[in-house]
Amino acid sequence: MPELPEVETIVRRLARRLPGRTVIRADVRRPNVVRGSPRKLERALEGATIASVSRRGKFLVFRLEDGRVWWSHLRMTGQWRVERPRRGSARRAGRARAARDAPADPYARAVFDLDDGSRLTYVDVRTLGEMEVLTARGWARREAAMGVEPLSPAFTPDLLDDLLDHSGRQVKEFLLDQAKIAGIGNIYASEALWRARISPRRRARNVGPVRAMALHAAIVGVLQDAIRKAGTTLGETSQDYVDSDGVPGGFAEFLAVYDREGEPCRRCGTPIRRIVQGQRSTYYCPTCQR
DNA sequence: GGTCCGACCTGGCAGC
DNA sequence: TGCTGCCAGGTCGGAC
Numbered sequence: 571m572p573e574l575p576e577v578e579t580i581v582r583r584l585a586r587r588l589p590g591r592t593v594i595r596a597d598v599r600r601p602n603v604v605r606g607s608p609r610k611l612e613r614a615l616e617g618a619t620i621a622s623v624s625r626r627g628k629f630l631v632f633r634l635e636d637g638r639v640w641w642s643h644l645r646m647t648g649q650w651r652v653e654r655p656r657r658g659s660a661r662r663a664g665r666a667r668a669a670r671d672a673p674a675d676p677y678a679r680a681v682f683d684l685d686d687g688s689r690l691t692y693v694d695v696r697t698l699g700e701m702e703v704l705t706a707r708g709w710a711r712r713e714a715a716m717g718v719e720p721l722s723p724a725f726t727p728d729l730l731d732d733l734l735d736h737s738g739r740q741v742k743e744f745l746l747d748q749a750k751i752a753g754i755g756n757i758y759a760s761e762a763l764w765r766a767r768i769s770p771r772r773r774a775r776n777v778g779p780v781r782a783m784a785l786h787a788a789i790v791g792v793l794q795d796a797i798r799k800a801g802t803t804l805g806e807t808s809q810d811y812v813d814s815d816g817v818p819g820g821f822a823e824f825l826a827v828y829d830r831e832g833e834p835c836r837r838c839g840t841p842i843r844r845i846v847q848g849q850r851s852t853y854y855c856p857t858c859q860r
Numbered sequence: 861g862g863t864c865c866g867a868c869c870t871g872g873c874a875g876c
Numbered sequence: 877t878g879c880t881g882c883c884a885g886g887t888c889g890g891a892c
Contacts, residue, residue, distance in 0.1 A: 645887075647869090697870080
């Protein structure tokens with residue numbers, strides 16, 4: 571499930587290829603992956619040139635040269651794939667065109683042909699992901715509702731302490747609130763709390779400044795470590811995360827608690843416990859997280 | 861305003 | 877072998 575490190579990995583790949591490219595044909599195959607009218611999105615993108623690719627929280631942000639913003643949220647199983655342009659003989663080019671026009675990936679929900687012959691495909695098994703084209707002002711309004719970017723200088727231990735102090739929720743659920751901190755999901759919330767030795771059930775306002783400082787370092791550390799390993803891929807099914815080249819992430823083997831129920835804590839050996847908070851699994855060590 | 865919870869979505873998998 | 881039902885979880889909207 572793509573969280574900040576996975577989206578950042580995809581953005582870095584796409585940012586090498588897409589800026590300067592113009593969409594010559596847009597084809598939305600499943601309407602529910604578009605917020606609003608699919609035909610309107612197709613019309614909005616055909617002829618548009620991508621200026622840059624970036625990330626805000628878990629959102630992919632394609633800035634267009636005319637100032638508009640094309641955002642995409644991958645939710646659980648969304649993926650972006652890029653097929654490079656094929657070079658070679660006319661016959662090979664013909665075969666390549668035929669291959670592109672054939673119904674390829676059964677989970678390709680939207681397809682964008684670019685001016686260099688490459689193809690950008692949005693793949694989503696469960697079709698929970700969404701995309702939309704907004705004006706610069708519309709995107710600014712949406713962005714304003716998001717919380718602090720955890721890898722930005724604005725995210726400080728003092729800010730985290732202040733945010734925690736004003737919440738009565740359990741700290742694990744607090745970390746998942748995108749209006750507070752944008753980008754942390756279920757995996758990295760559990761991992762950061764383990765690194766900071768904080769129980770996921772502790773009330774946010776009871777974390778205190780000392781633990782808040784440890785949690786700040788843990789959040790930044792685990793996100794940076796996961797980005798260095800290109801994100802977390804838990805399995806090998808069509809629903810598991812891969813980057814835009816189809817390559818899985820390598821952070822799963824470094825997970826301390828997530829998806830390790832019953833296995834020994836890497837610090838104290840106590841079996842990792844799984845509980846449900848806010849309808850989601852939380853993994854933690856009952857001995858060294860307090 | 862803050863918090864909680866159901867709905868959305870479909871492949872994978874356990875149990876029968 | 878085939879069927880059934882549960883599980884995964886990010887976000888939104890409605891209820892409290």
